[in-house]
Amino acid sequence: MNCVIEGSCIKVFGKAVHALSRIGDELWLDPMVKGLALRSVSSALSAYGGFLFSPLFFQQYSLRSLSEQHRQAIKCKVLMKSVLSLFRCLTSIERSVQECHISITTPTDRVMIQFICRHGITKTHNLSFQESEAVEAMFATHLCPNVLKAPARLLGDMVAHFPVFQEEITLSTTPLKVCLRNYQEGGKGHMKMTCTEMSLHPDEFDHFQIGEDSDITFCLKELRGILSFAASHCLPVSVHFGAAGNPVCFSVKDEVVDATVVLATLNNSESRGPPQPETPAPATPRCADAAVLPVGVCEEHERVLSSQGSPEWIHPLPRISGPTRLCEAEECASTTATPASTKICSLLFKALSSEEEDDEDDGCTARLPVLARYSDEDENDEDYPARSSTVRVEF
């Protein structure tokens, strides 16, 4: 793959990198016929971000690398911080960079990002990459009962009221109003923290459709990136969501860029339940506990290794249409008609061999549906003694 980005589009590209840097530590580069996608997934697998730049965004866009005319475009991932450091100072990029060339070539095993700058200066960066199939969160937005659309500025102004360290916020919606408040673990925090709550009238939104009342809690930090991106382009943000426990999808679209951030939401019973004993907060937000990000792998049916390295399941995506209860894996295996290999219910990426796929149906009965698990498993167990080590999701 090789492409050229010109002028002000370089800053747009840089802003996308900034937004994705809020989500994960690795950046996937996925060159496709329909454009170049940049993707990132959080380490707790509770957030996914993807920016698709159509070929029109680029001054030149070609899937073939310059030297190898017949080889398929390489999909890879690079360290987020390496790319972020190149686009860190957007104002100086705007001031001095005239063109940005990006290419992925195998002879050098490097992603080359070259900035042609003013004053006859050229900056070339060769980043080492790891070949990797793309990852993508598959989220059926058309099945979501609730849809909001608002100018980015509105959402940005709303989240601006929360302190930078605020990890999670709760979005409560009824057909009459939209309310945003900060989320605290348990009840103890009430006396120590500033509680912020704001409500908006449906009229404030460009589009307001609330099919069912909902109360969703998700990670704020991961959202700020896409809001900042949308605000800088004065684009509206669409929010698709359902009941607690289901993922929430924020998307921004214009003619040349299609950005999506899918965030896991806390399970309903956790946000409304009795105060849980506080545990030392792990680095990852608690949203990861009940994460139900449906993550699809690219069409070639290859998997990406679970970041936990544990042999976890990838379950088929249950239907989101009604309040069905996901209890037994068999149920979910039978309700889903699509080949289990293509749709994935949990956030976990797993390297599955074909044998394991066959075992999936059998194995389901042996284990409870694992929807998300991360390394602080033991902490979770203490936190929720009433549960097993896995987490249920209610729809």
Next chain:
Amino acid sequence: MPLSTQSQGEDEQYVLVATLDNARNLSNLLKAISFKDHAIFTVTPNGLKVTVEDCKCVQANAFIQADIFQEFTIKEDLIAFQVNLTVLLDCLNIFGGSIVAGISTALRMCYRGYGYPLTLFLEEGGVVTVCKINTEEPEEPIDFDFCSSNVTNKVILQSESLKEAFSDLDMTSEVLQITMSPNQPYFRLSTFGNSGSAHYDYNKDSDMMELFRCAETQTNRYKMSLLKPSTKALALSCKVSVRTDNRGVLSLQYLVRNDDGHICFVEFFCCPDEEVDEDL
């Protein structure tokens, strides 16, 4: 001025008396080369040269000509001593480092000769401080034997763009590779860090390039840790000349304009890390 009330008789004993109305004209330059604790002072009727060295492979020199000083009296042809540069800088900034318009620290630097301390009289707003800093036997500065006739490649750049280049440099790289060539890439700074390699190329026609005189293609690597201190001098300067000789020794010369608009020079010499003949 309190400093001038010193009796003429006292001055007789000093082999060196140098005064500056604004001590910052000296302290800024010294700060730019203060990567080690000790500095060698070499004073001649032409002016003052302060030398700092590290690992026997890098040397920085700050030159302050006699005409920068309001008074510069020297009774010998050559005076040399060594002082703790950190202590000297602390003394020069004894009234605090804040920059307030119209107020400056006046300096009178006096030296009686071998074995005597370096005496500083500092005055600001009517308050006088006297500092006496012990001097030591001066070490012989390394002679890099860098002469113009052996210079193979030379460029003069505007500091502004080189400052940006240095601030962008990948510090996880152990070396900084400099390529100078009459052909592409003309002038290239390269790093090889944890995430990959990076190259910063200047075209010979760049408007940041004031002079481009490269006779042959040369690629040399220098330890990043040795060159990093030069960024302080770069930050003060408006122009920099980059020269390499036939052995690959690097000479960086920075043109610094002081508060009064006078020009001083700071120079860095650095030995190459290893010979790299082929273009990478």
